[in-house]
Amino acid sequence: METITITINGSPYTVEKGKQLLGVLRDMDIHVPALCYHPDFGPEENCRLCLVEVNGKITTSCNAVTTEGMVVQTNTEEILKLRKTNAELLIANYEGTNENFAKTLLKEISCSAGVCETSTMKPRKTTRRKFHFGDILDYDLKKCVDCRNCIKACQAQGVCAVTIKNYGFKEEITKRDNRFCVFCGQCLAHCPSGAISTNPTMYNNVVELLSRKESDSSAGKKPVMVAQIAPAVRAAIGEAFGLPYGTVATEQLTEALKKLGFDYVFDTAVAADLTTVEEAKELVHRIQTKEKLPMFTSCCPGWVRYLGVYFPKLLPHLTTVHSPQMIMGGLIKWHFAAKKGIPKEQIHVVSIMPCLAKKWEANRPEFTIDGIKRVDSVLTTVEIAKLIKEKNIDIAKLKGVPMDDPLGSPTGAGVIFGASGGVMVAALRSAFFLLTGSNPEILEFKEIKALDGYKTMTVQAPNLSLRVAAIDGLGNVGKIITKLKDFDYIEVMACRGGCIGGGGQPVPVNDDIRKKRAASLFSIDQTATIRFAHDNKSVKALYEDFLTTDEIIHKICHYKI
Amino acid sequence: MKQQSPEALLQKIADAKLIGRGGSGYSTAIKWKEMYDKHHPLLYVAVNGSEGEPGTRKDGYILKEHLTQLLEGLLATYTIFPQTKTIYLYLRKDYFETYEKIITAELKKSYPTLPVVVFKEPGGYLCGENTVLINAIEGRRLEPRRKPPYISEMGLFGQPTLVNNVETFYQVGQIANDMYDDTRLYSLTGDIPHTGVFIASTTITVAELLKQTDNEIPNSFVQLGGGASGTYVSEDEFAKTPANRGTGAVIVYDNTKHTLMELLHDKFSFLINENCGKCTPCREGLFRLHEMVKTNTWDETRATDIAAVLSKTSFCGLGLGAGAALTSLLEKKSRIWKQ
Numbered sequence: 001m002e003t004i005t006i007t008i009n010g011s012p013y014t015v016e017k018g019k020q021l022l023g024v025l026r027d028m029d030i031h032v033p034a035l036c037y038h039p040d041f042g043p044e045e046n047c048r049l050c051l052v053e054v055n056g057k058i059t060t061s062c063n064a065v066t067t068e069g070m071v072v073q074t075n076t077e078e079i080l081k082l083r084k085t086n087a088e089l090l091i092a093n094y095e096g097t098n099e100n101f102a103k104t105l106l107k108e109i110s111c112s113a114g115v116c117e118t119s120t121m122k123p124r125k126t127t128r129r130k131f132h133f134g135d136i137l138d139y140d141l142k143k144c145v146d147c148r149n150c151i152k153a154c155q156a157q158g159v160c161a162v163t164i165k166n167y168g169f170k171e172e173i174t175k176r177d178n179r180f181c182v183f184c185g186q187c188l189a190h191c192p193s194g195a196i197s198t199n200p201t202m203y204n205n206v207v208e209l210l211s212r213k214e215s216d217s218s219a220g221k222k223p224v225m226v227a228q229i230a231p232a233v234r235a236a237i238g239e240a241f242g243l244p245y246g247t248v249a250t251e252q253l254t255e256a257l258k259k260l261g262f263d264y265v266f267d268t269a270v271a272a273d274l275t276t277v278e279e280a281k282e283l284v285h286r287i288q289t290k291e292k293l294p295m296f297t298s299c300c301p302g303w304v305r306y307l308g309v310y311f312p313k314l315l316p317h318l319t320t321v322h323s324p325q326m327i328m329g330g331l332i333k334w335h336f337a338a339k340k341g342i343p344k345e346q347i348h349v350v351s352i353m354p355c356l357a358k359k360w361e362a363n364r365p366e367f368t369i370d371g372i373k374r375v376d377s378v379l380t381t382v383e384i385a386k387l388i389k390e391k392n393i394d395i396a397k398l399k400g401v402p403m404d405d406p407l408g409s410p411t412g413a414g415v416i417f418g419a420s421g422g423v424m425v426a427a428l429r430s431a432f433f434l435l436t437g438s439n440p441e442i443l444e445f446k447e448i449k450a451l452d453g454y455k456t457m458t459v460q461a462p463n464l465s466l467r468v469a470a471i472d473g474l475g476n477v478g479k480i481i482t483k484l485k486d487f488d489y490i491e492v493m494a495c496r497g498g499c500i501g502g503g504g505q506p507v508p509v510n511d512d513i514r515k516k517r518a519a520s521l522f523s524i525d526q527t528a529t530i531r532f533a534h535d536n537k538s539v540k541a542l543y544e545d546f547l548t549t550d551e552i553i554h555k556i557c558h559y560k561i
Numbered sequence: 562m563k564q565q566s567p568e569a570l571l572q573k574i575a576d577a578k579l580i581g582r583g584g585s586g587y588s589t590a591i592k593w594k595e596m597y598d599k600h601h602p603l604l605y606v607a608v609n610g611s612e613g614e615p616g617t618r619k620d621g622y623i624l625k626e627h628l629t630q631l632l633e634g635l636l637a638t639y640t641i642f643p644q645t646k647t648i649y650l651y652l653r654k655d656y657f658e659t660y661e662k663i664i665t666a667e668l669k670k671s672y673p674t675l676p677v678v679v680f681k682e683p684g685g686y687l688c689g690e691n692t693v694l695i696n697a698i699e700g701r702r703l704e705p706r707r708k709p710p711y712i713s714e715m716g717l718f719g720q721p722t723l724v725n726n727v728e729t730f731y732q733v734g735q736i737a738n739d740m741y742d743d744t745r746l747y748s749l750t751g752d753i754p755h756t757g758v759f760i761a762s763t764t765i766t767v768a769e770l771l772k773q774t775d776n777e778i779p780n781s782f783v784q785l786g787g788g789a790s791g792t793y794v795s796e797d798e799f800a801k802t803p804a805n806r807g808t809g810a811v812i813v814y815d816n817t818k819h820t821l822m823e824l825l826h827d828k829f830s831f832l833i834n835e836n837c838g839k840c841t842p843c844r845e846g847l848f849r850l851h852e853m854v855k856t857n858t859w860d861e862t863r864a865t866d867i868a869a870v871l872s873k874t875s876f877c878g879l880g881l882g883a884g885a886a887l888t889s890l891l892e893k894k895s896r897i898w899k900q
Contacts, residue, residue: 045707048841048874058873063707082874085866089845124848146844164702164838167685169848171838 004068009075021064021072022050030074033083033113035090035106036147037062038190039510040496041156044148048086049113051079058082080114087113092121094193095128095142105192105507106145128172133161133181135199135363136356137188141172143195148173150187150196157186157474157494159306180309184302184474184494185356185380185503198504202359202377206350207387210261223348226336227257228328229403230268231410232354232418232499233381235517239506240385241396246516248524251400253352256388258401264336267403268351269410271328272417272426274542275299276533278321278557279423280430283489287464292316294469294487297423299323301361302494302503306474311481320558324417325351325358326367329374330556331407335546344372351378354418354502357494369555380504408538412525419518420472420498421455424491428459428468430534431489435461439532454479456487472496562633562737567641570737571597577736580763582619582745583609583689583726584786584807585878589733596713596723597641605717606638606645607698610652610727611682611689615788615831616810619746620727622758624652624660627731632672634734639675642723648677649717651694657681686789686835690877691724693837704837705877726808747804751813753778761804767811768799776813782897784812789832790882792889795896821894825887826854832883840876842867847883865891 002017008030015024020043025032035047043062052061053073061074073079087110094101101107101118110116128141139162150173154162163176173195175181188196209223229250238247254265279297286295298304298318307314322330329351333344351358355378361367362375379387388395403409413429416422432440440461454471468489469480473496480490495501497514500521530536547553565573575590596604608631612620623631635648650664661679668677682688683697692706695716706712716722728746735741745763750756753776761770767785771777783799784791786807794802804811814824829851836843846867853859868891872884890897 043707045876046840048870048876051874060874081866082870085870086841086874089841089849089867089870092845092849121849122852124852146838166838167687167703168833168836168838169844171844 004066006066006069007071009073015066017066017068019066020062021052021054021066022061024066025052025061025072025074031112032061032074033087033109034062035109035145035192036149038149038152040190041149041152044152046146046148047090049083049090049109051083051086053079084114087115088119088121090145091115092119093123093125093145094118095123095125096194100194104194106194109192124169131175132199133175134183134360135201136183136359137181137185138197138199139173140195140197143193144173145193145195146171147192149190149192153186153190155475157182157184158476158478159184159474162187180305182302182305182309182474182494183357183360183503184306186495187503188356189501189503189505189507189509198356198380198383199359203379203383203387206348206377206379209348213261222346224264224342224346225262225348225350226264226266226332227262227350227352228266228268228271228325228332228375229253229257229352230325230354230358230418230499231272231415231422231521232502232505232517233352233384235418235500235520236354236381236505237385237395239513240382240389241394243396245513246520248520249395249400251402252395252398253384254403255398255401256393256395257352257384259393260387260391262350264332264404266328266332266336266407267410267414268324268328269414269417270407270536270538271331272299272324272414272423273411273533273536273539274327274331274557275321275324275417276413276423276426276430277539278553279319279427280434280534282319282321283427283431284434287466287488294467294484294490295319297427297491299417299423300492300494300499301355301357303474303477303492305357305360306477306494307492314481314484317484320560322367322557322559323361324414325353325361325378326374327557328407329362330369331542331546333372333374334369334556335542336407348376349374351375352381352384353378354381354499354505355495356380356503358504367559381502382504382506385506408536408541411533411536412528412531413533414536415524415528416521418499419521420493420496420501421470421491422498422521423493424468424470424489426533427489427491428466429532431466432459432461433532433534435464439535472498562636562640562734565637565640565737567597567643570637570641573736573739574733577732577741577743579729579732579736579741581725582728582732582809583691584614584790586807589725589729592713592725593641593723596721599721601644601721603644603646604642604721604723605647605649606635606642607649607651607691607694607717607722607724608635608727608730609689609691609694609724610650610656611694612653612656612727612808613686613689613835614786614790614808614810616750616784616791616812617748617787617808618750619748619758619809621656622746622748623727623731624656624664628660628664628667629671630734630738630740631727631731632667632675632734633738634730634732635675635677636672637733637737638723638730645676646720648675649698650677650679651682651698652679653682653688654684686831687837687879690879692877694724695722702837704839705879728809745805745809748808748810749774749776749813750810751783752781752815752818753813763805765804766800767794767802767804770804770811771799771813778813778815780816782814782816782893784810784814784886786810787882788812789828789835790878790886792886793893793897795893797896816898821890821898822854822859824890825850825859828883828886829854832879836879840874840880842870842875842884843880846871846880850887861891 413426500517
């Protein structure tokens with residue numbers, strides 16, 4: 001690393017040479033607003049808010065790099081004025097109330113450029129259309145401020161389902177022909193203006209059921225509300241309530257859900273342990289029979305949809321084991337309900353997920369059992385935070401309560417499902433056991449826990465070596481898809497960082513935030529007393545009480561392609 | 562063209578002090594020498610005949626009247642850069658339709674070795690911007706690219722690319738044949754009796770140019786460089802202002818026939834439909850300026866603010882030029898309309 005001296009606002013600083021100026025300034029806590037620049041992508045240079053003066057010339061700092069002796073001014077009167085004018089022009093676009101405006105990242109950004117209220121200029125997009133991707137994502141172009149982050153997010157995923165059409169003030173985001181959305185929601189997670197939102201059908205449904213539960217006195221008709229919480233939600237929900245990044249708020253969330261009227265709250269991570277055990281069994285079987293290798297993980301529905309849409313011939317490579325969400329749905333309705341004597345039809349299973357594609361997964365008709373849905377509604381982390389806030393509950397102030405038995409507690413392996421590489425680590429621990437009869441000494445396979453693209457490694461068991469890869473983000477799938485023969489087992493997470501960086505998680509998001517969320521999940525694993533899915537007592541009990549035949553195991557845990 | 566070495570040709574261009582005729586006023590010799598010294602194994606040349614700037618028609622004039630000299634210029638270019646894979650002769654639609662067959666026939670007949678492809682521009686003012694030209698030829702969305710990488714390093718199909726205006730290549734042809742006499746082509750339009758393209762000295766003043774072309778009219782003012790990006794000059798400045806600016810367009814107005822609002826309306830109506838939409842000053846700023854004129858809510862303070870972001874913070878030359886033009890018009894308006 002070569003260091004150089006530059007002058008910022010009259011003071012000398014030693015900085016790294018050739019670094020992006022905007023990043024350097026932000027690292028020093030020197031405030032420069034930026035709307036279209038997102039650290040997940042390169043500079044776009046559209047918004048013209050991150051203006052600074054470099055050697056007397058006004059330029060955008062997102063595309064400037066540090067050079068020896070450069071003289072930077074960030075807050076001259078002229079720069080502040082130019083930023084403010086551009087912010088005013090951008091905000092004039094925003095078609096919405098001041099109240100809604102206040103909730104957007106756009107407001108935060110424009111306010112930092114000196115414009116805190118919606119404009120007096122007439123919004124120019126009042127007749128802009130809306131469009132939808134399935135019943136998952138809604139685009140409302142009235143609120144779009146043309147930052148194009150959605151396009152970049154979709155491109156980074158290798159999906160490219162949105163593009164831009166028309167020119168000048170008529171420019172607008174549109175669906176791209178012959179490309180299909182995989183519902184990863186990364187466009188939503190990178191939209192600063194609220195133009196992209198989650199389809200509210202499931203949210204409204206849950207709100208209605210909860211209120212009916214409150215008002216309806218006839219016990220027989222009351223819906224029994226059962227929630228399940230995905231691993232990654234616990235590491236991010238706190239952000240929506242002002243808690244530091246990476247705060248684990250499992251029990252606080254459980255308490256909040258109970259206050260909202262949920263009768264039972266279960267941990268999806270327990271089902272993840274079951275997924276792991278089944279998936280490890282299948283992996284061992286495929287390795288022994290040399291069939292359909294490499295095996296792909298299937299717990300990420302964005303990935304499953306991506307594979308189905310863009311590489312349908314590879315679908316047989318997917319493990320036939322259901323995702324933890326679907327297994328938990330099955331366990332709740334077919335096992336827990338029976339134990340409690342509640343009719344399946346009366347139960348409404350609500351998954352709290354970091355993910356939009358989980359809504360699609362829950363609605364897949366081929367995943368029903370005897371025509372009954374395993375999971376009835378899926379709410380994202382952002383949606384449940386909104387619901388909790390609307391009931392004036394502050395998670396930050398709750399002490400927390402434990403989740404419900406009898407489905408028990410997860411192992412560390414189940415919790416790390418929420419972070420990239422976690423599913424693979426969990427499955428390898430159990431596969432190692434199945435292959436060798438003893439647990440491996442190394443529990444973490446550190447080499448594959450990474451946040452940059454994809455990682456590969458070879459796991460040595462006494463009589464064979466397993467070649468594995470973990471792909472972090474759909475945009476990296478292309479790097480592996482041409483070398484499938486080199487691997488036995490491949491984990492794919494659609495979103496960068498895995499579920500902790502999911503499209504349903506709170507914004508803003510960037511690598512630092514993702515790392516903090518992932519670190520929380522890995523620390524839960526490291527401090528867990530049980531770290532092998534196959535050692536989970538609840539899982540063992542399930543195999544003894546409920547999953548006693550191949551038929552029932554397949555019904556709950558596997559699907560046919 | 563007589564046989565000449567690349568070095569000799571480059572030296573002649575340097576001696577002629579040739580300035581590019583596309584509008585940005587950069588030294589052709591410096592630009593070409595830099596390219597030459599890098600000894601790229603492969604490069605592309607694009608001849609920019611987009612000529613979208615309102616009031617400019619010199620490139621069309623060259624295609625019509627001096628095609629041979631233009632092709633001589635391309636031959637000289639190819640002599641300097643024999644590693645050129647393709648020379649794209651990038652023409653606006655109407656030029657392409659009118660001249661494509663003639664050019665192709667002439668190439669076949671007299672310049673069979675030149676790797677020229679006559680390319681039909683998709684259309685629009687912005688297509689003349691050098692990086693938009695690259696995107697247009699590659700079939701991408703018509704908007705400017707981020708720099709760096711500069712197109713001289715990574716342009717067409719990822720290769721180094723030399724882009725110059727039609728007139729620049731024409732003048733290189735003149736230089737190669739020792740016929741260059743420090744003149745350029747001026748396009749004269751507006752409220753004058755003799756519109757057209759005139760060849761005159763690069764140092765001629767506005768007053769002299771109007772006199773030589775018999776175009777002196779009372780109560781006039783001019784816009785120099787082009788209808789969208791050109792800056793305004795009031796009559797009292799004619800004698801000391803060189804007409805050599807931008808693309809060489811000189812638009813002459815009779816101030817009794819035009820009002821400020823009408824001029825602004827024409828300008829913004831053109832610009833809101835011709836910008837790409839990428840950056841805020843252009844997309845939003847031009848829209849708001851147009852809106853203010855159209856709805857009779859002109860607010861000079863706001864207009865000045867928007868002109869400032871256009872001319873100082875736009876992504877590409879379109880916004881910068883539009884901003885400079887507006888700023889100059891607002892500054893000059895009391896001198897243009899004296900009463």
